[in-house]
Amino acid sequence: MIAKRIRQLFRRAKPKAPEAGIVLDGARTGNGRARNRLVMTIGVFVLLYGAIAGRLVYLGFQEPADGSGPASHNTASRPDIIDRNGELLATDIKTFSLFAEPRRIVDADEAIEKLVTVLPDIQYEQTYHRLRTDAGFVWLRRHLSPRQQAEIMALGIPGIGFRAENRRFYPGGPTAAHIMGLVDIDNKGIAGIEKFIDSLGLADLREIGLADREALKPFQLSIDIRVQHILHDELTRAMERFQTIAAGGVVLDARTGEVIAMASLPDYDPNNPVDAHKKDRLNRMSGGVFEMGSTFKGFTTAMALDSGAVDIDDNFDARQPLRVGKFTIKDFHGKGRVLSVPEIFIYSSNIGTARMAEQIPIEQHQAFFRRIGLLDRMTTELPEVATPTGPEEWKRINRITISFGHGVATTPLQTAVAASALVNGGTLIEPTFLPRTASQAAEQAKAVLSPKTSAAMRYLFRLNVEKGSGRRADVPGYFVGGKTGTAEKVVNGRYSTDKRFNAFLSAFPVDDPQYVVLVILDEPKPEQPGMGATSGLNTAPVVSNVVRRSAPLLGVMPEFGHESTALLASTQ
Amino acid sequence: MFRTTDVILIGVMVAAAGMTFKIKYDAELKLEEVRRLEAEIRTERDTIDVLTADLSVLTQPSRLQKLVDVYAEELKLKGVDPDQIGSLSDLPETLRQIGEIVSARPPEDAVTDDVQTGAVSQ
Known part of the structure; x- marks a missing residue:
């Protein structure tokens, strides 16, 4: 339809052609073959740009693809636990787990070469194979420090991402295990003082979303870690x-x-x-x-x-x-x-x-x-x-x-x-x-x-x-x-x-x-x-x-x- | 064709539009900066958490004890016995004066402890 319209335009333009500043070669010679060729070229270009424009409109309406990877596992914040002298007994540390979506990786070689600059001990071949698979999602490394996460982020590799996780950490290990107790995978206290803290109302605070890490005061015990x-x-x-x-x-x-x-x-x-x-x-x-x-x-x-x-x-x-x-x-x-x-x-x-x-x-x-x-x-x-x-x-x-x-x-x-x-x-x-x-x-x-x-x-x-x-x-x-x-x-x-x-x-x-x-x-x-x-x-x-x-x-x-x-x- | 006032008004309009555009642009820039800083603060906070945990691991009594056991011979470390602990008032008067005599001595006479620790070099 568009091609027809263009042809009409040309027909109308024809008588004016000799006076026009720009003279089309095909029109002047009156050679029908040349004019056809021109119309075809224009048609092809119009089709091409039309397709691109159409695609753009289509993409514009498209919802951006989901943030990908597994749904973020939101672990709750817990207060630090300190001993009678203020020494740390338990704390939350934020760790980052690095994942990749092989389908979105443009160049696996380049991605790995860049990753090696931050994670020198990464296994080249294994990682390469994992990135070349058709899987939608692979974990590359769990529990990275915030520093490593920032550095990898700065590399700007497409197709990789992070999941932040709160992890309960006890610097003393087993030293005060029975007093500290345990937390489950959702960072809820299930034994010891950790359970006691939850019973004080931390669980309720968390329900209404007030258990912000900054807002939680350290919880002091009578224990002397020494x-x-x-x-x-x-x-x-x-x-x-x-x-x-x-x-x-x-x-x-x-x-x-x-x-x-x-x-x-x-x-x-x-x-x-x-x-x-x-x-x-x-x-x-x-x-x-x-x-x-x-x-x-x-x-x-x-x-x-x-x-x-x-x-x-x-x-x-x-x-x-x-x-x-x-x-x-x-x-x-x-x-x-x-x-x-x-x-x-x-x-x-x-x-x-x-x-x-x-x-x-x-x-x-x-x-x-x-x-x-x-x-x-x-x-x-x-x-x-x-x-x-x-x-x-x-x-x-x-x-x-x-x-x-x-x-x-x-x-x-x-x-x-x-x-x-x-x-x-x-x-x-x-x-x-x-x-x-x-x-x-x-x-x-x-x-x-x-x-x-x-x-x-x-x-x-x-x-x-x-x-x-x-x-x-x-x-x-x-x-x-x-x-x-x-x-x-x-x-x-x-x-x-x-x-x-x-x-x-x-x-x-x-x-x-x-x-x-x-x-x-x-x-x-x-x-x-x-x-x-x-x-x-x-x-x-x-x-x-x-x-x-x-x-x-x-x-x-x-x-x-x-x-x-x-x-x-x-x-x- | 145009009256002077028209020209001025058009000028003002263009200037206002320009100003608005600039302010909006600047605001966006600032907002971006704020976002960047917030992300940075978050990273730093998380890093501080990790470093405190690190420090705590490094100063754990159980770790220090292992280090003491390893370097006890080299650094001539010994446990403290109860009879080595006392207060200044436990010392006889004459002994207390010795402290003053020692501090009054010229520094070159001071005895240097030749035991070297990792933190102090003499």
């Missing part, structure tokens, strides 16, 4: 040295209830939590319950002294094993004589402790253990908290075994919390993983013991380290006081004689306790054949190492020249 590392390191060594199946420890501020460090081994690397859900990786300190053994004698002794029914100078007959029904209570290191209260404590006499407990009515015994929080589920920030188990109603045999730590299973963390009440002047303070000042602690502290009983307990703890089973826990200058516990584990419903659960409960400096340290070792083996594997031989040295290494970092000044007689005098 002490945490020391505890973790010492427990790792102890696990190797004594071939245990598990180990755990906690360092607690005796005055505020803050958890300074807590570790449970075996653990996992939160950066790559492939085995976080294995059965043996549970957090034993707060999520596992154990019969704590002789460390309970401290609580029984405190109860007996606090009730007024027993005086520290009283004597109890530990010559004969105690028979209750069909059970016989014996001593592990029997002295076979009448023992005073401090002697019962330092020789860890089961018979003596049981006789001492029997001076107090059973209900009172149970009520006291409940009061110091050993029988109920404790409340703290960590979601992984186990409920202690024990008999509903205490019979005579129950209270006797419970008096020396068998028959009630409780979490090591709450044992440490109860112990801090024994030594800090008699106030029970709930444990916390968040910073807490002394005044905040005082607000919620519950008095459970008289200060006088607490002073007597400090004396007994110290005496046990000076003369009793805890000698290997001593650190000159830091006045460690503590109680060993070697519990026999229940295997197939019976107490086994060769499988033990060892604990050492200690406080330092014990004349004015600032920190409580509890270390547990599950099934320690003798270091050398023929040696024992009691708590004094394995958990006590671990506590000693932890105290020696961490006390200077915690600002505890060593003191020399103390006389323990002075300590004794202060209790009278």
Whole structure:
């Protein structure tokens, strides 16, 4: 149609041609063939430009092709977690994953040559083949740093792109794994403090889109990463040295209830939590319950002294094993004589402790253990908290075994919390993983013991380290006081004689306790054949190492020249 | 044909159009600059995050301990014992004066510690 119109135009133009400035050769000669040729040429050009114009209009209406690649996986921002000194424990880092769309790559060779300038270790051939495939999408490299991303962007290669991903990163790796917990692929907290943070309302904030990275303040914990590392390191060594199946420890501020460090081994690397859900990786300190053994004698002794029914100078007959029904209570290191209260404590006499407990009515015994929080589920920030188990109603045999730590299973963390009440002047303070000042602690502290009983307990703890089973826990200058516990584990419903659960409960400096340290070792083996594997031989040295290494970092000044007689005098 | 006022008005109109065009063009340029800067800030922020994480990895107590174990012999490193920690008031009076005597000495008499660390060269 257009060609016809042009022909018409020419026909009209023909008579004017001689006068026109521009003379068409074909028109002048009147040669029809030349004119046809001209018309055809013009037609071809018109067609050509028409096609291009049409294509342009078509492209103009076309929606620009989709941004390509998989839909961006929008992971939520989380606040940084820092320790009590502001050291980073967990952070979000933005990483970029590089992808290519081979169909859009113009020149694979050129693209790779340019990429090599930024990523020198890229595999040339493999990448080349991937870029020459017909696939719509291939990943080239995951987790690039922002710097690398900017450099690749500047290369201006067509057909490649980035996906930004928020990734949770724990610089300390497994050091504080059980405290930090875990996040899932959407950066939601699913365990530990990460879950606690979400429960504070971060999840709601995120729903309405307010959880902006810049708006989130760092979340501070009461943990000290240096002490945490020391505890973790010492427990790792102890696990190797004594071939245990598990180990755990906690360092607690005796005055505020803050958890300074807590570790449970075996653990996992939160950066790559492939085995976080294995059965043996549970957090034993707060999520596992154990019969704590002789460390309970401290609580029984405190109860007996606090009730007024027993005086520290009283004597109890530990010559004969105690028979209750069909059970016989014996001593592990029997002295076979009448023992005073401090002697019962330092020789860890089961018979003596049981006789001492029997001076107090059973209900009172149970009520006291409940009061110091050993029988109920404790409340703290960590979601992984186990409920202690024990008999509903205490019979005579129950209270006797419970008096020396068998028959009630409780979490090591709450044992440490109860112990801090024994030594800090008699106030029970709930444990916390968040910073807490002394005044905040005082607000919620519950008095459970008289200060006088607490002073007597400090004396007994110290005496046990000076003369009793805890000698290997001593650190000159830091006045460690503590109680060993070697519990026999229940295997197939019976107490086994060769499988033990060892604990050492200690406080330092014990004349004015600032920190409580509890270390547990599950099934320690003798270091050398023929040696024992009691708590004094394995958990006590671990506590000693932890105290020696961490006390200077915690600002505890060593003191020399103390006389323990002075300590004794202060209790009278 | 044209009156002077017409000429002036046309001039003003052309100038206004020119101005508008320039302002719009400049604004677009600025906007582009703002976008570029915003992207840069974002990149820098992300880089800072990565660098803080890096620093934290490098100063992890567990890493430092490994380094100490490796270089303990070379740098003569020893753990601190409790009896090496004290405050100034623990020292007897005469010992405290020694500090003043030492600082009063001319510097050439000062003893140089020949143990070299990575950070300090003497």
